[in-house]
Amino acid sequence: xxxxxxxLGVVAFGKVRPTARRLGxxxxxxxxxxxxxxxxxxxxxxxxxxxxxxxxxPVLAALVIAIGTAILAxxxxxxxxxxxxxxxxxxxARQRAARARLPDPMTLQLLAGVPALxxxxxxxxxxxxxxxxxxxxxxxxxxSDHDDA
Numbered sequence: 675x676x677x678x679x680x681x682l683g684v685v686a687f688g689k690v691r692p693t694a695r696r697l698g699x700x701x702x703x704x705x706x707x708x709x710x711x712x713x714x715x716x717x718x719x720x721x722x723x724x725x726x727x728x729x730x731x732p733v734l735a736a737l738v739i740a741i742g743t744a745i746l747a748x749x750x751x752x753x754x755x756x757x758x759x760x761x762x763x764x765x766x767a768r769q770r771a772a773r774a775r776l777p778d779p780m781t782l783q784l785l786a787g788v789p790a791l792x793x794x795x796x797x798x799x800x801x802x803x804x805x806x807x808x809x810x811x812x813x814x815x816x817x818s819d820h821d822d823a
Contacts (some may be wrong), residue, residue: 719743 719739726735 723735
């Protein structure tokens, strides 16, 4: 029995190990890239500070770099907030579209009663269920011959 479960596991979860390895490599590569990028950024700021110190003095050079960095931070925050807002609006639009596709509340109540009707398993029950399904299908526009395009 154990070999059967092992084979089923390979079939069902065969790609888990390669995916985990790929994810681990991606995380490691991202961490190394982040450290190298941060090092390059600090070196750039240091070089800019040395260059500006020769032109305008150390205090003013530090102020210019700090103000420039603060402006860039505000721009990044604004862009991220804008992107988050667009994502939120898209999600709300999808939710509205999904709600619009739902049947009306009366139809939902009729459908909620179908499992209770199925317990009887009689010919009359089958006819009632078929009528409910037909009514729901017609209310949703199934089987209409006209095109809306």
